[in-house]
Amino acid sequence: MATLQGIALVLVAGAATVVVLVRDPKRQIFLYMIYGLIMTIVLALLQAPDVALSELAVGSVAIPFTVLATLVRIERGRPR
Amino acid sequence: MTPRARAWVAGLSSVALLVVVLIGLARLPSFGVYRGPYGTVLDSVAPVQRKIQNVVTAVNFDYRGLDTMGEEFILFAAVAGLALVLRQDRRETTDEPLPPAPGRGEVGRTDAVRAFSLVGIALTSAFGLYVAVHPHLTPGGGFQGGAITAGIAALVFLGLGYRPFRRFVPQERAQPFEAAGAAGYVVVGVATLATSGAFLANTLPLGTFGAFFSTGTIPVINFCVAVEVVAGFVMLFGEFADETRVERVSPSREGDS
Secondary structure (H helix, E strand, C coil): CCCHHHHHHHHHHHHHHHHHHHCCCHHHHHHHHHHHHHHHHHHHHHHCCHHHHHHHHHHHHHHHHHHHHHHHHHHHHHHC | CCCHHHHHHHHHHHHHHHHHHHHHHHHCCCCCCCCCCCHHHHHHHHHHHHCCCHHHHHHHHHHHHHHHHHHHHHHHHHHHHHHHHHHHHCCCCCCCCCCCCCCCCCCCCCCCHHHHHHHHHHHHHHHHHHHHHHHCCCCCCCHHHHHHHHHHHHHHHHHHHHHHHHHHHHHHHHHHHHHHHHHHHHHHHHHHHHHHCCCCCCCCCCCCCCCCCCCCCHHHHHHHHHHHHHHHHHHHHHHHHHCCCCCCHHHHHHHHC
16 A cells, blocks of 8 residues: 555656646646546545545546636637 | 846745755654544544544534534635626626627537537436435545536536536526525524534434434535535536636727727
């Protein structure tokens, strides 16, 4: 279990770094969804299933949806 | 401030921050060591006192029920504020579905995307509702299950489009449920206050350990939270979906086109 937790923690650190380094918001939000899924696995491995479920719903559905909708809105709001 | 001076300030404060972080990391308890006494106490006490399997839920909806009520109203205030700001910005006067924005047709979806989201909707609703109604027996509860269930709304929008979304999950109809869910929590609190003299005291019969109808007021409060969270997230998705649809009419934008 400790090995799995170690691997998952390294993965989540890597995913978080990638999310920060990618500067295009559209790519960023899809990478963020992957980060959210890995974070869910980390929390499940740390035996916090209640928190894992919250992260699953908020991190991979609610936040990406609102950010994507906002990006669409910003693009269409630009002067033509 | 010159760029050179700014670099010095940034460098020095980074070094100072690094030192503080390293000191903090060195004093952390080692990985997996739990030092808080309350968790250990509750683990042995809660299953006996409340006949509950999931001690996390016992803390959220019973021992610390008042804190969770505050959290519930954070979501309520956030969604209400969002609706207030975005609707004002759109100058909305009716609850009718918004017309398509000029020059923007319905974006088509391929059959594969549609089929995939329909399967997703079926699985998500089963999983979300299961998580939402078993807070005392399995991990999860009203918040997690509610947020997962509301993911159906997002799937309908992404997989089927704006019009089916607006027909299937109109956020105007979610509004009363959002309010009723939030109010229900307070009503339970006031009712227990009237009957036992303590706000959110667990006064209902506790039932048998592991049964669906057990643990007293916990499933009742959880149901209120589930209703509030589903309605809140549906409203949230709805408001954002409307934003992708309508042409902005505020004066600051009119000169742009």
